[in-house]
Amino acid sequence: MSKPKPDFSKLLFTGIKRKKTNPIVTESDDAALRMRVMPKKLLPELLAEKKHKHSKLDDEADDGVALFSGEMMKAIQSSKKKAKFTETDQKELERLFAQHVRRINNMYVVGEDIPAPILEFDDLKFPKEIDASLKEFNIIAPSPIQMQALPLMRQKRNLLATAPTGSGKTLAFVLPLIQRIYESRVEGSAKLPVLKAIVLEPTRVLGRQVYVQFVKYCQNLNLKYAFYEGDGPFPSGVEVVVTTPNRLIAAVEDNKKAVMKMLKTVEWVVVDECDRMFDDKDTEANFKSKLAKILEWTDHEHTRRAFFSATNSSEVESYVKANLKNPVFVFIGSRNSANTQVTQQLVFAGSEGGKIAAIRDVLQGGFDPPALIFVQDKDRAGQLYTELVSSFSHIPIAMVSSEVTDAQKEKILDNVRAKRVFVLICTELIGRGIDLPSVNLVINFDLPATIVNYVHRIGRTGRAGRPGRAITYFTETDLKYIRPIASLIKHAGFDVPAYTLALEQPTAAAKKVLSTNGIHRKSFGGVRKWERVKAKKQEREELVDHSSAKGAVMADDDAGGDLIDKARRAVMKKRTANALKMMTKKKGKKTVGKLKPSIKAKGKLPRSTIIKKKAKKAT
Template identity: 30%
Template sequence: MDAFRTLAGGSRFDRKRFQSDIGHFQVAKQDPVASTSTLPTELDFFGVAQPAAAEPGAASDPKAAKKERKRKRASEAAKTDAAAVVAAPVDLAALARKHKIKLTGLDLPDPVPSVEAVIERAVAAGSARADVEALVRNWRAIGMKDPTGVQMAAWGTMLANRDILACAPTGSGKTFSFILPLLALLPRSLAASSPATLSSTASSSAPLRPRAVIIEPTRELAMQVLREARRLAGDAGWKVAVLGEEGVGVQAKKEGKKKGKKGKKGKKAADVADAVGAVEGEADHADAPEQAAEVSEGGEKADASYDGPIDILITTPLRLVFALKASTVPLSTTSHLILDEADKLFELNFLEQTDEILAACSKDRPAEAGDVRKGMFSATMPSSVEELAKGVMAGAGGGMVRAIVGHKEAATATIDQSLSFVNTEDHKLLSLRSLITSGQFTPPVLIFVQSIQRAKELANELIFDGINADAIHADRTSEERDQVVARFAEGKVWCLICTDVMARGVDFKGVKLVINYDFPQSAMSYIHRIGRTGRAGKAGRAVTFFTKADAGHLKTIVNVMRASGCAVPDWMLALPNPSQDAKKALKLRPIGRKDIARTSGSGVPEHGEGEEGKKKGGKKGGEGKRRKRERVMGGKEGLFKRRKEDEKGATASGKKGKKDQADGERPVKKAKREITLDE
C-alpha cells in the first residue's frame, strides 16, 4: 500500500518537486527487512507485514486481506468503545434531574445509575462478587431493564449501609428498590433446599432468626412481595418466606386439631386482623394471643413446620407480634428492617404493633450485631410520619437519607384522572351502568367502595346486570380472598369490587380502569386507589363519582389532580380547601350513604341490613322486590353462595338439601330453583 497516499488523502502535492520527500514513505518491494518484519497486528496500521499464519490463498488475495484487516480493526474499536462506556463518568446531577430524585440528609450517597453498578457497590460493602453477579443475571433474566428513580436512590443508600425514608409514586418499582439491595447485602444460605419450596423438618424447637424482615400491612401484599422476591432470587440460594405460610414460624402440632365454633371464630378473627389491622372493627385485639394459638394448632397449615435458615422474612404486624410474644421469631440478630407502606403502619391501628416490633429489634441485641438498618417506603408520606421516622431511624454516620421521587402527594402522570358529578346516591348506579353501555367500561376494572356491606350490594347488582363481578373484603377468609384474586388475575372475573384493604401496594396486571364509586376519605386513599392502574409506565384511567354531600371535600382531590399534571377546570381550582378538622372528621367517620339496593338497584335489603336499613325499613313494595331478587339470584347470599358451594363442595345448604332428599322432602322446590338459575 502507498503510505504517502494514505496520509495525504484529500490533498494535492507536486510529486515531481517533492519526489525525494515522498521516497522516505515508500517501501522497496525487494527490501529483505520489510519482507521479514513481523509487526503486531495492532501496530501494522498500513498492512505492511503479512500474517505469519496466513493461508496460501489469503496472501495472494488483496481484497480478502483488506476485509480481514477491517474486521480486526472494527473488533478492536468495539472493545475500546465498550471499555470507554464503562469507565465514562456518569453525570449524577443530570441523572437526578431526569428522574426527579430529591435527596436530603448529610453525606448523601450517590444514586446507582445501572444494575451493573450494583456489583461494585455491593462488593465494597462486603458482599461476595459471585452472589451479586448472580443477582444481576437474574435481574436481566426476568426482563427488567434500567432502574427507576426510586430504585437508583434506594440502592445507593442501602448499599452504603444507611437508613432511608423513600416516597415515590405508585407503580414506580418500590418493591424491587428494597428487595434487590437486601439480597445483595445478605450472603446466600448454605442449606440445600430450594428457595421456591420450603421443606418441613421434624423439629421446630429452634426459633427462626431472619437476617432481614419486611413488614407489610396486609397478607395479600405480603404474598405479592414474596412472589417478586423469589422471582428475583431465582435458584441462587436465598431463602425468602412469609410468616405463617408454608409452616414458617408455626410450632409443631402436639395435639389434634381443635374443632368447634371457638376455633373457627379465632381463625376468622386472625384473618381479619391480618387483612385490615382492625381498621373496620371486626378484630378483637384483647383475644389476639388466644386466637393466634388456635390458628397455629387448628389451622390446615400447622401440620408441617419449617426449621431452617431464613434470609428475608415477610410478615404482617400482628403475626410478627404474636411470634415475638411466643419467642418463635426473635429479632436480636436481624440486620435490616423494612416498613413497606410506612404511613399505614404508623397509623393508630398499627402504631402499637409497630412500636413492639421496633423495640424487639434492640432487645437482647449483641454488641457485634450492630444497629438495625431501617427503611421506610410508601407512595404517600405525611409530615407526621416523617417526624416519627426521624426519631426511629438514625443511619450510619450521616443519619437518615430522605428520598423523594416526583411530587410528594401526587399520582403518576400516566393516569388519566376525571371527576364525575352524580348529584345524589340514587344516580351512582345509573352512572355506572351508563359507563358500561357507552363502552367506557374496559375490563379488568377495579371499583372501590367505603364499606363491606356496600361491596356486597354492588357486586350483587353488577352480577344481576350480567357483569362477571366479585367482591373482596375483610369478611372473607384468607383462602377466599386468594381465590378471588387468582380468578381476577386469570380473567375469570372482569370487575372486582374492593374496600380500601386492596388499595395499597397490590399489583394487578393490566388494570385499565379504576372507579371510585364512593368518594375517598382522604387524599392518600385517593392516590393509593387510582395507583392500581397506570403502573410501570402503562396508561390507565381513573373515574371518581362525587355527590352534593362530597362537594366540601372535592378540593382535596383537585389538588392531587393538579399536582399530577391533569387538566382541571377553573371553577374547581376556585373551590375552598376543607379545614383540618373536616379532613380528620371524614377520615375517622365516612359520610353516611344510602344502601345501593335502595337507590336504583334491583331490590331492597331486609330490615336491619345495610347502613340505612338499620334505621328504617324498606319502602312499600320493597319486600316483594327483595323476594323476587332472592328467587332469581339463588337465595339471600346471591350467586356468591352458589359459587362457594361449587368451589368447596359440601356446604351447610348442600348438606341440608341431601338430608331433605333422603327424607323425601322438598325435592321439587330445589329443582325449580336450579331451573330458574339456569334460565
C-alpha cells in the same frame, strides 16, 4: 430558527440557572419517574475527555519550557502543575455527574455521604442467579428509586424512600436483602440460617405479594424465606420473614422468649407503606403503637431500617430524623402528587342512584378491562356486586373485601391479572401496593377517606409508565369533602367542575367523619339480594363472617390494615383461664368462681348482687 443543542459538558461543569417551574408535572416527566433516564454522556467518557484536555494543556506547557527561562519558566511550570488531572478533580467530576443523573431522573436526596446512583444492575455485581432472574422477568434496567435505594441499602444505610406507585419500590428493597443474605452465606458467618431481615406490610394480601417477589428472585440461591400469616408458630431457620406488624406482635406474645431470640440477629427491618403504618387514626389495626414495639425490639447496633412508601408523611420523616443514625431521604417526583399518566375525571352524579346510572353507562359504553371500582365498606361492595352482576351477566365481575377468604382473594386477584375478571369491586383493602399491572380503569364509586388514599387508589392503574384512567363520582352528600380531591386533580393538569374549587375546605370534624368511613349513604338497592348471595357464598366457604367467628381472628380489614384484636382477646382469655386453673390446683379447691371478676356496664351492679338484694328485700 431552531435553538442549538445544549453543551452537556457546560451544563455539567458550570451548572444551570434554575428557573421557576410550574408545579404541574408533565406526562413525559411523570413517565420518567418510573423509567430510568440516561445522561447523554456516561462518566467514563467524561473522564476520558477531561483527562485528554488536561494532557493537551500539559503538552503545551512542555513546549513552552524550551522557549523561556527565568521567571517566565517558573510561571509555566506552575501552570503545568495546575493543568494536571488530580484525584480531587476526578472526585468532583463524579459528584457533579451524580447530581446530573439525579436531576434528569427527578430524584431528590437529603443526607451525608450519599453514594452515586447506579445506572445498570451490573454496577452492584449481583450473583449470577439474580441476574438470570432479572432477565427472565424482563427487568432490564433499574428505575429511579432503584438507582438510588439499591446502593444505599448496599452500604447498610438507614433510609426513607418515597416514589410513585408502580415505580419498582418492592424490588428496591428485595434485591439488596437477597444480595446481603447470599453474601453472608458465602462468608460463612453462620453455620445455620439465622433471621437477617423482617419485612412489614400493612395487610396479608400485600405481604403475600412481596413474599412472591422473594420466591421469584431467590431461584437457585437456596436462601430460606417465609411468609408468616399468624396461623402457627413463628418460622425458625429462615433468613427473611414477611409479615404484618400485628401478626409479629402476636407471635412474640405467644412465644416471647423464642421469637425475641430470633429478632436479636436481624440486620434489616423494612417497613413498606410506612405512611399507613404511622397512621394513628386507625382503630382496628392500631399500627402506630404496634410498630413502635417492633422497632424497639429490633433496636440493635447492627440493625438498619428502611421505610418505603408512595406518599410522604411528615410523621414518618420526623421519626426517621429523631431516631435513626445518619439517615438518607430519597424522594422521586413531587410530594404526594397524583399520577399524571392517569387521565383523571371528577364527575357529579347527584345521588347514589346517579352513581349506579353512571357506572352502567361506563360498562355499556365499552371500556378496556380490567377495571377496579372502589367503595366505602364491605356492605356496599356486596350490594354493588349483586346490582351489577344481575344487570351485566355477560361481564365477569368479582368482589374483594375483608369477608372474602384468603384463598378466594388470591384466586380473584390472579384472575384480574390474567384478565379473566373484567370488573373488580373492592374496598380500601386493594387500595395500596397491590400490583395489578393490567388494570386500565379505576372508578371511585365512593370518595376515598384521604388525599393519600386517593393517590394510592388511582395508582392501581397507569403502572410502569403505562397510561390509565380514573373516574371519581361525588354526590350532594360529598360536597363538604370534595375540595381537596378537586384541587389535586386540577394540580395534575385535568379539568374539574369550577365550583368544586370554590367550595370551603372540609372542617376537622368533616375530615374525621370521612377518614372513619362515617358518611351515612343511602342504599341503592340490592340489599336483600346481597344477603341471599352472601349466605350462598358462605356455604361455599368463599366468605367468612369475622363478627361471629369463634376464637382467633387474623384477617385483612377494609381500611387497609389487619384485624387481630379478637385474636388477642382470645389468647388472653385462654391465658386467664389457664392461670385460674393453676391457682385452683395450688389451693386444692375450686376458686374459679371467686376469682372471676364482675364487670360493671354503664354503672349497673353485677347480676349476682342484684339477686342478693332482691332476696334480702323479700325477706
